Amino acid sequence: MSTPLQSKLEILADAAKYDASCASSGAKPRNSIAGTGVGSAGGAGICHSYAPDGRCISLLKVLLTNVCLYDCHYCINRRSSNVRRARFTPEEVVKLTLDFYKRNYIEGLFLSSGIVRDADYTMELVVRVAKLLREEHDFRGYIHLKTIPEASQHLIEEAGRYADRISINVELPTEESIKKLAPEKDLRRTQQAMAGIRSRIEESNEDRSARKPRYANGQSTQMIVGADTSDDSAILTRSNHLYTSYKLRRVYYSAFSPIPDSSAILPSVSPPLIREHRLYQADWLLRFYGFEVGEITPKDGADAGKLDLDIDPKLAWALRNRHRFPINIGRAPLDELYRIPGLGVRNAKRIVSARRYSALRLEDLVKMRVNIKKCLPFIITSDHQPSRLGLDSDRLRAQFQPKAKQLEFEFGSAKESARTGQV
Amino acid sequence: MRTVSIDPGFDSWREKARDLILAKVPPEEIAWNDSSNSEDSLFADLESINEQKGNFSAPRAFVDFAQLVACHRNPDRWARLYSVLYRIKIGGDRDLLKKHTDHEIHTLEMMAKAVRRDRHKMKAFVRFRKVGETADTKREQFVAWFEPDHHIVELTAPFFVKRFTGMDWSILTPEKSIHWDGEELHVTDGVDKSQAPTEDALDDLWRGYYKSIFNPARLKVKAMQAEMPKKYWKNLPEAPLIQELIQAASTRRDAMVAAEATIPTPVPKNAYIQSLHTLKDAPQLSEIPLDPGDQSLSAMAKVAATCRACPLWENATQTVFGEGPENARLMIVGEQPGDTEDLQGKPFVGPAGQLLNECLAAAGIDRSAAYLTNAVKHFKWKPSPAGAGRKRRLHESPDQFEVSACKPWLQAEIARIAPNTIILLGATAARAVIRPDFKITKERGLIEQSQLAPRVIATVHPSYLLRLPDVERRKQEALQFVQDLKLAVS
Numbered sequence: 001m002s003t004p005l006q007s008k009l010e011i012l013a014d015a016a017k018y019d020a021s022c023a024s025s026g027a028k029p030r031n032s033i034a035g036t037g038v039g040s041a042g043g044a045g046i047c048h049s050y051a052p053d054g055r056c057i058s059l060l061k062v063l064l065t066n067v068c069l070y071d072c073h074y075c076i077n078r079r080s081s082n083v084r085r086a087r088f089t090p091e092e093v094v095k096l097t098l099d100f101y102k103r104n105y106i107e108g109l110f111l112s113s114g115i116v117r118d119a120d121y122t123m124e125l126v127v128r129v130a131k132l133l134r135e136e137h138d139f140r141g142y143i144h145l146k147t148i149p150e151a152s153q154h155l156i157e158e159a160g161r162y163a164d165r166i167s168i169n170v171e172l173p174t175e176e177s178i179k180k181l182a183p184e185k186d187l188r189r190t191q192q193a194m195a196g197i198r199s200r201i202e203e204s205n206e207d208r209s210a211r212k213p214r215y216a217n218g219q220s221t222q223m224i225v226g227a228d229t230s231d232d233s234a235i236l237t238r239s240n241h242l243y244t245s246y247k248l249r250r251v252y253y254s255a256f257s258p259i260p261d262s263s264a265i266l267p268s269v270s271p272p273l274i275r276e277h278r279l280y281q282a283d284w285l286l287r288f289y290g291f292e293v294g295e296i297t298p299k300d301g302a303d304a305g306k307l308d309l310d311i312d313p314k315l316a317w318a319l320r321n322r323h324r325f326p327i328n329i330g331r332a333p334l335d336e337l338y339r340i341p342g343l344g345v346r347n348a349k350r351i352v353s354a355r356r357y358s359a360l361r362l363e364d365l366v367k368m369r370v371n372i373k374k375c376l377p378f379i380i381t382s383d384h385q386p387s388r389l390g391l392d393s394d395r396l397r398a399q400f401q402p403k404a405k406q407l408e409f410e411f412g413s414a415k416e417s418a419r420t421g422q423v
Numbered sequence: 424m425r426t427v428s429i430d431p432g433f434d435s436w437r438e439k440a441r442d443l444i445l446a447k448v449p450p451e452e453i454a455w456n457d458s459s460n461s462e463d464s465l466f467a468d469l470e471s472i473n474e475q476k477g478n479f480s481a482p483r484a485f486v487d488f489a490q491l492v493a494c495h496r497n498p499d500r501w502a503r504l505y506s507v508l509y510r511i512k513i514g515g516d517r518d519l520l521k522k523h524t525d526h527e528i529h530t531l532e533m534m535a536k537a538v539r540r541d542r543h544k545m546k547a548f549v550r551f552r553k554v555g556e557t558a559d560t561k562r563e564q565f566v567a568w569f570e571p572d573h574h575i576v577e578l579t580a581p582f583f584v585k586r587f588t589g590m591d592w593s594i595l596t597p598e599k600s601i602h603w604d605g606e607e608l609h610v611t612d613g614v615d616k617s618q619a620p621t622e623d624a625l626d627d628l629w630r631g632y633y634k635s636i637f638n639p640a641r642l643k644v645k646a647m648q649a650e651m652p653k654k655y656w657k658n659l660p661e662a663p664l665i666q667e668l669i670q671a672a673s674t675r676r677d678a679m680v681a682a683e684a685t686i687p688t689p690v691p692k693n694a695y696i697q698s699l700h701t702l703k704d705a706p707q708l709s710e711i712p713l714d715p716g717d718q719s720l721s722a723m724a725k726v727a728a729t730c731r732a733c734p735l736w737e738n739a740t741q742t743v744f745g746e747g748p749e750n751a752r753l754m755i756v757g758e759q760p761g762d763t764e765d766l767q768g769k770p771f772v773g774p775a776g777q778l779l780n781e782c783l784a785a786a787g788i789d790r791s792a793a794y795l796t797n798a799v800k801h802f803k804w805k806p807s808p809a810g811a812g813r814k815r816r817l818h819e820s821p822d823q824f825e826v827s828a829c830k831p832w833l834q835a836e837i838a839r840i841a842p843n844t845i846i847l848l849g850a851t852a853a854r855a856v857i858r859p860d861f862k863i864t865k866e867r868g869l870i871e872q873s874q875l876a877p878r879v880i881a882t883v884h885p886s887y888l889l890r891l892p893d894v895e896r897r898k899q900e901a902l903q904f905v906q907d908l909k910l911a912v913s
Binding site: 002005007009010011013016017018031032033035036037038039040043044046047048049050052053054055056057060061068070071073078079080081082096099100102103104105117118119138141150179183184186189190191192195196198199240241242244245247248255257258259260261262263264265268269270271272287290291292350353354356357358362364368378400407 | 464504518520522523524529543546548549550551552553563565567582583584585586587588589590625627628629631632633634635637638640641642643644645646647650651659661665668669672679680681682684686687688690691693695696700702703738740741751763764766767768792806809813814815816835
């Protein structure tokens with residue numbers, strides 16, 4: 001038996017699932033000890049369940065309504081789609097969030113909405129949900145609000161007062177693509193809204209007074225991969241720009257996925273999941289491994305601007321830059337260790353710590369669970385010296401290439417690697 | 424060999440371990456016994472060997488670490504912990520915990536990791552079921568059933584207290600149960616699963632959500648199972664759906680790919696949507712009309728917002744046009760907006776702007792009566808070098824091309840304001856309106872440029888002061904700067 005609330009929830013969760021973000025981490029630490037309700041946040045996020053698509057379920061991710069005036073061709077909720085429509089009242093979302101939270105199904109709420117009437121009207125409704133949760137119910141769990149770049153600055157600001165994270169989807173990497181596929185959106189306006197959010201977050205962070213009003217401490221965005229013809233270099237360049245200019249916490253990449261009712265401008269295709277995975281790996285190289293955006297994809301040749309789908313981007317970089325190897329694990333500075341394929345940030349730091357006490361052998365790296373197979377041709381340890389011949393060999397790449405059949409299985413580790421960034 | 428009996432808990436081990444370390448008992452002479460039903464060993468007369476109770480402290484990092492390892496179900500944990508503590512305290516190896524390649528440390532790290540994971544999964548997969556509600560206070564009661572791998576229930580209890588303070592709850596497990604009544608946490612014995620409720624009215628809604636949030640076009644079963652292993656499924660209300668969702672996924676995906684696409688509908692006659700389109704379809708300027716004509720400043724600013732006469736627009740957030748009253752008698756021209764100005768869309772609001780404010784005040788000039796602008800209206804920057812921390816945007820001076828591309832805007836502003844006095848801050852501003860080889864250091868102060876304004880002053884840019892590393896020098900230069908500003912009101 002399906003109740004009206006149940007079918008609404010199903011429609012509005014279905015409408016929200018193309019947003020990849022599920023983060024519930026990094027909030028300012030707080031709990032409900034001195035409060036009147038429930039909720040805590042801060043530290044690492046918790047994934048309360050996983051769907052068979054490998055994505056974690058951490059937040060109640062719904063739209064307030066999937067009625068929408070916009071006609072973004074990649075979106076299931078665009079105005080010309082024939083999808084079933086539904087609309088929650090703010091009170092319904094509040095109750096669902098609390099009921100789910102108390103059963104420990106979720107960490108909190110991720111609320112977004114189709115645009116009804118205009119951006120401000122919609123934004124007010126979204127903000128109202130968060131306000132009710134915080135003020136009426138003293139809810140101290142995690143709230144992520146999707147904001148609308150066309151909405152007034154003061155409403156975006158208000159959203160930030162109730163939310164832990166606010167986000168605006170840039171959707172596509174270039175102005176031309178946005179013009180073509182999201183006729184109501186505008187890259188400049190989106191970036192201006194992100195600039196406003198960054199200013200407000202920094203202002204709040206600089207305010208050291210004890211009674212300062214709470215404010216979101218992060219913003220993120222999402223880019224759809226494979227809906228337009230932008231290459232990986234264009235996508236990473238946009239990400240790098242957004243990270244640098246607006247201090248985003250995360251850029252999420254979402255492989256353009258078939259939707260139940262697709263637009264004639266953008267027919268359904270199978271989602272480019274491996275490409276999405278490689279972009280996450282490349283994104284990690286940008287943020288944590290000290291790579292410049294121009295290093296990550298080949299500059300020229302047939303594959304210029306494209307990530308290698310068969311092997312991870314760090315390995316691909318190493319194969320293009322063999323003269324930088326082998327690297328001596330016992331001596332190389334940290335930023336050089338970061339360049340070694342198969343060695344993550346965490347292990348690189350542990351190596352620096354451990355080598356102070358004893359010379360490192362291969363078995364020590366095995367203990368640290370370093371991906372030895374990947375590292376081996378590129379490193380020197382106290383008991384291993386790779387052959388220069390091997391490093392120069394044409395066969396080195398073939399050694400890492402997945403056998404045709406295995407590609408599918410590689411998917412399994414994609415999420416994990418995307419999450420941890422261990423590449 | 425001596426047998427040491429403890430309660431199976433960290434505190435009990437710690438107490439005994441302290442005595443043993445004080446007595447310098449080597450690890451290989453101890454057999455740890457933590458089963459509560461065993462008889463006390465005849466040799467476990469520790470007190471007798473340890474008359475003089477001393478004091479010692481283990482490093483904080485060890486205590487935190489040991490507390491985790493103590494939760495592991497492996498019976499060897501007590502001996503392994505003691506051995507490491509012995510090496511730290513008696514062996515004097517203070518850095519032992521940092522030696523990740525040490526065999527013992529590695530083993531303990533693996534155990535701590537398993538415990539951390541188990542705790543994390545408990546926080547994730549406990550499912551409360553509502554069993555009642557107090558009529559007058561509306562306070563709700565919940566019960567959950569969980570089967571941890573390790574002895575983590577008590578260590579993890581504070582998390583649930585802090586999160587679910589506002590409701591009453593019990594978490595039942597085979598080994599121990601914990602209960603919260605709003606004031607105190609109670610620990611009782613473990614119970615059988617049959618004691619726990621199996622359904623909740625909300626479970627159907629939750630399953631509906633789970634089913635709908637799943638995207639059948641991207642099946643990644645292995646990724647799901649890596650994080651949510653099958654052993655947890657039996658206590659998760661959503662788990663029974665997994666098999667059917669997987670089975671139907673490919674059919675659903677194929678149907679979506681095969682389905683006929685929908686033709687987009689025309690833009691509706693909605694005023695809001697029309698306004699978005701008008702804004703978006705506004706022409707982007709690649710050339711600036713040289714003559715501002717009779718445009719107001721605000722009209723000019725609107726057009727300037729679309730300016731693409733040089734490539735700087737691309738990496739900037741927005742055009743930062745001048746700001747101030749149309750009838751201002753004083754005009755101040757800087758170089759270009761910085762990071763803060765770019766974000767806020769206003770000139771002189773960043774650190775250099777703040778310093779300018781202070782110096783203007785010191786010179787007795789009212790900023791709000793002046794018109795402030797820049798020679799170049801977009802922020803030119805380069806990213807800080809890759810490496811530690813987040814990248815920042817570093818100021819880069821505009822080149823000759825960019826300055827001349829932007830010059831028509833500055834000229835239009837000067838023509839519109841027709842100020843009495845113009846203060847040019849820094850070389851870029853002076854070079855833009857006077858001549859390309861103008862040298863601030865040689866020519867600062869009042870300069871004769873009557874075609875610009877009756878009185879023109881050239882001086883340094885406040886960011887120059889900010890960059891001076893020497894405090895004394897900075898003070899001197901600031902005084903000189905204020906002197907220059909005063910020329911505007913003398």
